[in-house]
Amino acid sequence: MHRDDGFEPLEPFASLRDVCSSALTIAREGSPLDNWMAARLEGDALVVEAVDAAGDGAPRVAERLPWRGTIGHRMAVGDCPYVVADVGAVEAYADRPCVARFGMRAYAGVPLVDHHGRLFGVLCGWSGRALALDVAAHEQRMVLAARVLSTYLALRARLDAVERRAEQAETASRTDPLTGLANRRGWDAAIEGGQRKLVREEASAAVVVADVDGLKHVNDNVGHEAGDALLVQVAQVLARLVRPSDTVARLGGDEFALLLDGVHRSQRNEVLSRLREALHAAGLQVSLGIACAERGHSLRRAFAVADARMLQDKAVRHAQGEIPMLCPMPTRHTA
Ligand SMILES: Nc1nc2c(ncn2[C@@H]2O[C@H](COP(=O)(O)OP(=O)(O)OP(=O)(O)O)[C@@H](O)[C@H]2O)c(=O)[nH]1
Known part of the structure; x- marks a missing residue:
């Protein structure tokens, strides 16, 4: 709906993919890194939800990457840095298959955690060249983007639970408890x-x-x-x-x-x-x-x-x- 004062009503995020794209926009703001991705964990796979990439070889939306082959895995399970000028110089990251596949050098990533503190996915950016990155600024934006995502997840989960309970109450109010038939x-x-x-x-x-x-x-x-x-x-x-x-x-x-x-x-x-x-x-x-x-x-x-x-x-x-x-x-x- 158009308004005369020039303000349009805010559209809420329609999906996880939507909010992932916006989180990427926050994270990449002012960064020299030119490839960005947000992905969620599903079993042993990291499922790509959003990509903002310069090169052709970047992962595709919905692609499933082997979780254990990613820098994100090491970053999330080990005590490894979020922002590095050159992954080749960080022992824990250098041998990851994704480094060779996507030609990663400079890297910034952050684990995504849901409202229960459970690891949910990864948000990361990288470049094909080693770069002297502003670590503090990158960390600040990555953490902000990650918080937007986990807040969305928390609200979504709460909303889902409320909707489920409302549906159950609605069904129960129309059901005869003895026979299971409609009342x-x-x-x-x-x-x-x-x-x-x-x-x-x-x-x-x-x-x-x-x-x-x-x-x-x-x-x-x-x-x-x-x-x-x-x-x-x-x-x-x-x-x-x-x-x-x-x-x-x-x-x-x-x-x-x-x-x-x-x-x-x-x-x-x-x-x-x-x-x-x-x-x-x-x-x-x-x-x-x-x-x-x-x-x-x-x-x-x-x-x-x-x-x-x-x-x-x-x-x-x-x-x-x-x-x-x-x-x-x-x-x-x-x-
Ligand atoms: N076991 C049981 N009895 C119920 C339930 N709901 C109602 N009743 C009883 O069912 C009986 C129904 O009585 P009536 O309407 O006279 O029906 P009826 O005994 O089948 O007699 P007719 O319909 O004339 O054949 C009443 O005594 C109610 O208390 C229930 O959920 N379980």
């Missing part, structure tokens, strides 16, 4: 998403309401744990029957609901039979109701109709004496 809040979000899809596309969807029969009977006669196990079993059977784009939720107590994407009115009975058979095969007694919605219809209305049909189904089963006599009756364990 009422997750269901409401699914219905809203499904409604938008119905409006947007020539789509249809079905809502199924499922209510376990005789859960109170199981709780009272076999125990609450058996009741919980029954709910988990129902959840597993229902979840097994749907596609990844569908939603299965436990709305509370013994009531479940399914949002089935792309199911048309003509498929309603077939879907319901499939559910009934699977639940019956697992020895589970559940009352079911189904309703469909197409473009222009309300999914909430379909939900209400499915709920009313489930209650009808339950009333019929009660009237026929099927509940709770046919519900699964696990035997109580006496230790």
Whole structure:
């Protein structure tokens, strides 16, 4: 956005590569060294993140250099100088493969350390000629550039952790802890998403309401744990029957609901039979109701109709004496 006073809003760094490039700019300011690189450690490799180099033979961005063959390795693990006029004159550096490969003579480097004090990478500059470098000025700029990088890393790590925690809390707030299915809040979000899809596309969807029969009977006669196990079993059977784009939720107590994407009115009975058979095969007694919605219809209305049909189904089963006599009756364990 352009501003009249001439100040543009500051753009934050978009990536590690971005901040590495800026760190190089700080480090090379006023330096006669004409090749600069920032790289991060990944296992045994030093992965190049940013390069500002005069010569053709310089490392390329994303290139993986063998960490143990670099001056940076010696600098980071040994007590070796950050700034040297000629690496050929420093025993610890002279035999490093990178010296020959990149034709290094004058060198200035600094280890990069993350906010936990762990070695993270290296920022360095070099020249093909030996040079009398201003050691203090180089060290000052290199350390400043390294601090910019580690501050970015610290903030990034903290932000990542905050975002991860927020995501976990969001997922938890939409999940039923007993069954791992969506809870009422997750269901409401699914219905809203499904409604938008119905409006947007020539789509249809079905809502199924499922209510376990005789859960109170199981709780009272076999125990609450058996009741919980029954709910988990129902959840597993229902979840097994749907596609990844569908939603299965436990709305509370013994009531479940399914949002089935792309199911048309003509498929309603077939879907319901499939559910009934699977639940019956697992020895589970559940009352079911189904309703469909197409473009222009309300999914909430379909939900209400499915709920009313489930209650009808339950009333019929009660009237026929099927509940709770046919519900699964696990035997109580006496230790
Ligand atoms: N074990 C267990 N029971 C629960 C849970 N949530 C609710 N309940 C109990 O489930 C029972 C549900 O009772 P009802 O709504 O009468 O349902 P029902 O016993 O299945 O009777 P019908 O639906 O008429 O067949 C109540 O006693 C609740 O306390 C839960 O998470 N675990």
